[in-house]
Amino acid sequence: MGLGRTTNQNMQQKAAVFSGIALLVMIVAAVFAQGYVHSSLVVDGDAATTLRNIQASQGLFRLEVLGWLIIIIMDLIVSWGFYVFLKPFHPGYALLAGWLRFLYTAMLAIAVSHLLITNRVVQNSELGTSSRVAQQAMDSITAFEAIWSFGLIIFGLHLIAVALVAMNTKKIPKVISILVVIAGFSYSIIHFMYNFVPQIENVIGLLELILMAPMVIGELGFGIWLLVKGRKVTMD
Template sequence: MENGNALNRYARLAGMAWLVVILTGITAEFFLRMPLIVAGDAAATASNILGAEGAFRLSIVADIIMLLFDVTAAVALYLLFRPVNQLLALLATAFRLVMGAVLAANLTALTSLLSVLHGTDSAAPSIVQQLLDAHASGYAIGLVFFGLHCFILGALILKSRYLPRLLGIMLMIASLGYLIDSFAHLLLPQGSALLAMMAQTLIALALLAEVSLSLWLLVKGVRA
């Protein structure tokens, strides 16, 4: 059985790493990449990316940093919750590592996009759109595994009593947001207003749950 000091070291490492994951992920997607993408206009998107190529490349680097810290968080969380239930802790870790592998491979869509833009193919804008769509689909697939990770982690929090039960409940509910959003993207490519609203609400809760959990782990640690 791990002693309290060791558990709190794992908790603070997990909290720090997860907080970096949140900050770099938001920066990459919402501050660097999303402003360059014009929905339904591949030519304008291609022009924006070429006009701010440094920001687009920086978004890829931010994603890589996010994934490095995500692996760190996954291992620290495994060590933290291993005394509670080793099998569930291992399963949660495996789902999170698979998510990281999927997202890492998915970044090749963005690097390929840059290669297309620097080529001479007159069909570049349409290819750019296809690569952006492929990246979005890859992200949706990766978040299925992350949603399952969050659900199991929430269950471990409830079982452990290391942390406030509310954090575990929030994380389990929030995991549904990732699963609904991902499967809606994959099964309903035309979209559904009701599902989109439901998924956005749950993903907002997911972000709140993740930030709350990471800050609690970093600042307060666990009740060992």
């Protein structure tokens, strides 16, 4: 019994380390892929300029796709790691959080497949900028953004489930729980609005700007805590 308890505790601590590292790697990859490359190459509503940008920076665009593939792998690690780490505190919510993250990751993978289609369209365009080719590329990019945005509603629900576990144990600081639940509600509300009330896009954009800090700090803070403190958690 004691050996089994020790083994489970060791697995829980390893899950904290793997999850923490995966979260940090994921954040760096997302800053590069979405924050730098995607935002600099893709011009909303301008298919021709977007195509020319990608044609001129095909290597950079492929690095964006690689960044998203790394994020998908890290998300799978987090799905497993969160479940293993949170299970001793609340098995039900831990399982829910794990499956919600896995579902989000599956949707992200589907979204990224459209960037692969964009890459193929650009490669076949032979530096041409016909409106048809430009629109094909833009349609794939738009599909990526739409599917990913819908997935982020589920991602927010995942964070809320994680926060519910955290709030039910004294092992995880309440400030971490609060930050994670705020991040979860922020993701879900913002992307629900983007998907179902797009006519107020300017208002949503402002709200997203306001909530960006808690959205980033919530998950980043939990990742750092897992690495620094979570790996030392005991069930005593």
